[in-house]
Amino acid sequence: MSTSPLIDRRHLDFILYELLGVQRLLSYSRFTEHSRDTFDSAIELAHQIAVEKFLPHNRKGDLHEPQMVDGKVVLIPEIAQALDAFNGAGFCAALCDYDQGGMQLPFVVTQACDSMFSAANAGTIAYPALARAAANLLAVYGTDLQKRNYMQPITEGRFYGTMCLSEPQAGSSLSDIKTRADVQPDGSYRITGAKMWISAGDHELGENIVHLLLAKIAGAPAGVRGISLFIVPRWRVNSDGSRGSRNDVQLAGLNHKMGQRGSVNTFLKFGEQGDCYGELVGTAHQGLGYMFHMMNEERIGVGMGAVQQGSVGYQYSLKYARERRQGRHPDQKDPNSQPVRLIEHADVRRMLLMQKCYVEGAQVLGFYASMLVDFALDPNEIVRNESHQLLELLTPIIKAWGSDYSLKANELAIQILGGYGYTREYPVEQCYRDNRINPIHEGTNGIQALDLLGRKAMLQNGAGLKLLLGKITETCADAAALESLKAPAAQLLAAVELAAATTRAAAKRMAAGDVRLVLANASHYMTLLGHVSIAWTWLWQALVATRALPGANELDRPFYEGKLQACRFFFATELPLVEQAARLVSGADDSAFAMQDEWF
Numbered sequence: 001m002s003t004s005p006l007i008d009r010r011h012l013d014f015i016l017y018e019l020l021g022v023q024r025l026l027s028y029s030r031f032t033e034h035s036r037d038t039f040d041s042a043i044e045l046a047h048q049i050a051v052e053k054f055l056p057h058n059r060k061g062d063l064h065e066p067q068m069v070d071g072k073v074v075l076i077p078e079i080a081q082a083l084d085a086f087n088g089a090g091f092c093a094a095l096c097d098y099d100q101g102g103m104q105l106p107f108v109v110t111q112a113c114d115s116m117f118s119a120a121n122a123g124t125i126a127y128p129a130l131a132r133a134a135a136n137l138l139a140v141y142g143t144d145l146q147k148r149n150y151m152q153p154i155t156e157g158r159f160y161g162t163m164c165l166s167e168p169q170a171g172s173s174l175s176d177i178k179t180r181a182d183v184q185p186d187g188s189y190r191i192t193g194a195k196m197w198i199s200a201g202d203h204e205l206g207e208n209i210v211h212l213l214l215a216k217i218a219g220a221p222a223g224v225r226g227i228s229l230f231i232v233p234r235w236r237v238n239s240d241g242s243r244g245s246r247n248d249v250q251l252a253g254l255n256h257k258m259g260q261r262g263s264v265n266t267f268l269k270f271g272e273q274g275d276c277y278g279e280l281v282g283t284a285h286q287g288l289g290y291m292f293h294m295m296n297e298e299r300i301g302v303g304m305g306a307v308q309q310g311s312v313g314y315q316y317s318l319k320y321a322r323e324r325r326q327g328r329h330p331d332q333k334d335p336n337s338q339p340v341r342l343i344e345h346a347d348v349r350r351m352l353l354m355q356k357c358y359v360e361g362a363q364v365l366g367f368y369a370s371m372l373v374d375f376a377l378d379p380n381e382i383v384r385n386e387s388h389q390l391l392e393l394l395t396p397i398i399k400a401w402g403s404d405y406s407l408k409a410n411e412l413a414i415q416i417l418g419g420y421g422y423t424r425e426y427p428v429e430q431c432y433r434d435n436r437i438n439p440i441h442e443g444t445n446g447i448q449a450l451d452l453l454g455r456k457a458m459l460q461n462g463a464g465l466k467l468l469l470g471k472i473t474e475t476c477a478d479a480a481a482l483e484s485l486k487a488p489a490a491q492l493l494a495a496v497e498l499a500a501a502t503t504r505a506a507a508k509r510m511a512a513g514d515v516r517l518v519l520a521n522a523s524h525y526m527t528l529l530g531h532v533s534i535a536w537t538w539l540w541q542a543l544v545a546t547r548a549l550p551g552a553n554e555l556d557r558p559f560y561e562g563k564l565q566a567c568r569f570f571f572a573t574e575l576p577l578v579e580q581a582a583r584l585v586s587g588a589d590d591s592a593f594a595m596q597d598e599w600f
């Protein structure tokens with residue numbers, strides 16, 4: 001069994017430098033000390049550590065999942081070794097300021113680095129990814145002391161972090177959490193409750209674990225408005241920053257997962273002895289808003305992580321299809337002729353093209369959204385505001401469309417390998433299992449669809465959606481100026497108009513009181529806007545490829561031709577699906593809504 005490249009580096013460079021032009025971030029004062037060379041060096045270093053330290057134990061981590069021994073989590077030793085390399089190279093502080101020991105890299109470049117780690121080993125990267133998200137949250141909402149005691153050690157790679165939202169009875173509906181926080185005379189809190197599904201919730205990797213936990217303070221308003229955010233350290237931290245006594249956080253059990261088995265998943269109990277120390281973050285009852293800061297970044301991370309698994313499966317099945325010979329063309333009757341390679345069968349090419357379209361399209365959208373995060377530093381207020389609105393709208397699409405379709409890509413990779421794909425001797429089944437969590441956690445994809453249609457597309461009178469459709473329309477206008485792209489540009493423009501009309505129809509119906517019925521079609525709306533957005537990425541790629549082809553060298557020509565063909569394929573086979581999705585949404589289809597419990 002041979003391995004394939006983690007991420008197609010040519011495609012990554014194409015996205016970063018030919019499509020997005022990330023070089024323009026160098027004009028921001030925060031990044032003036034960077035250059036394309038420093039960006040590339042960071043990505044190259046990430047690739048090297050991913051290949052040398054993360055990839056080799058990807059299968060071992062799957063086969064030897066974490067164990068609970070004498071109340072402690074035991075991991076395979078390679079995880080700690082990989083994280084030592086990761087932290088030693090400074091990736092835990094990739095976004096941080098230089099004076100905090102950070103690399104001060106743009107978010108989009110850190111995403112490119114992360115794509116290497118998550119492609120190599122989705123289980124192991126979960127530990128620092130969660131820790132970094134916790135540090136980022138504290139950087140914005142923590143006090144100076146909280147930053148010193150909890151954020152700084154994470155960025156130094158000494159502490160890890162978690163997000164403790166879910167409870168056994170409250171997953172999608174966080175308004176129903178029961179974990180309680182009682183204020184103490186010294187202003188700290190005592191926490192009581194249980195948290196379910198906590199990734200990286202307990203282990204011996206670092207000196208401490210900083211749990212960012214949602215709880216309700218006694219007397220808080222009901223629902224999400226009564227939720228506050230707390231820092232709950234595994235070990236208390238003394239006033240001088242040194243490690244204090246063990247906090248009352250108990251590891252109650254491990255969850256045994258289908259995939260990403262290297263990352264431990266825990267059931268935690270807080271305050272079993274009545275002495276679980278917690279510190280309030282920010283203002284009481286604002287916790288969910290703060291947590292969304294962490295979750296939005298995590299959701300882009302989840303979508304991107306999913307797409308990297310899709311990419312690994314695609315790369316592997318492509319290599320396999322080029323090597324394995326099987327069967328002949330329908331019109332080749334001679335049984336003595338040599339069997340053809342799988343890639344020569346049109347149906348195999350169809351499955352490869354579907355993967356290419358889903359994966360590379362979603363990568364473009366994910367990196368585009370990551371760059372919108374960096375535009376928060378733009379001196380122009382309009383750019384900052386518009387980027388924020390676009391990001392709000394695109395986040396559920398990247399999370400849900402990215403994870404749903406990269407999982408479909410993994411299915412197709414298995415299919416291309418035939419029976420071999422179904423065995424553990426080949427890596428594509430693990431890609432699928434590792435990827436299967438992504439439509440579930442960080443808000444299920446059903447919840448993302450409700451968020452998209454019920455909230456994000458309607459926010460500020462649909463301002464984010466108008467911006468997105470405006471950007472797509474601009475690309476259509478540019479593409480229409482080229483003879484070869486006139487037809488797809490017109491096709492996408494029609495889909496944009498359909499998306500706008502469908503949203504108007506849904507908004508009108510919801511305003512008239514049909515909220516439940518309209519939102520019963522939210523997943524179809526996700527298909528509509530997801531497919532339109534991905535079609536945009538393909539027209540954009542085709543536009544850049546068309547312009548580049550005349551001057552392209554022999555190595556680049558097939559790369560650009562591949563972009564054009566994939567665009568043709570997506571527009572022929574996938575984009576037409578938006579018409580059906582739009583019909584269901586604007587007609588407020590009630591075939592699922594009207595089904596009765598007892599009729600099943």
Ligand SMILES: Cc1cc2nc3c(=O)[nH]c(=O)nc-3n(C[C@H](O)[C@H](O)[C@H](O)COP(=O)(O)OP(=O)(O)OC[C@H]3O[C@@H](n4cnc5c(N)ncnc54)[C@H](O)[C@@H]3O)c2cc1C
Pocket residue numbers: 162163164165166168169170171172173196197198199200257265437440441442443444445446447450
């Ligand atoms: C491997 C793994 C890692 C995780 N890591 C973490 C973590 O680190 N921290 C953390 O806090 N949580 C974590 N979670 C929890 C995860 O976020 C929840 O599993 C998820 O939010 C869904 O909650 P649930 O499992 O209770 O399912 P439920 O909420 O019971 O949902 C079940 C199904 O019903 C649907 N549904 C629920 N409500 C609605 C609704 N209002 N409208 C339409 N459909 C609905 C859902 O879409 C889903 O399909 C993790 C979970 C797993 C499996």
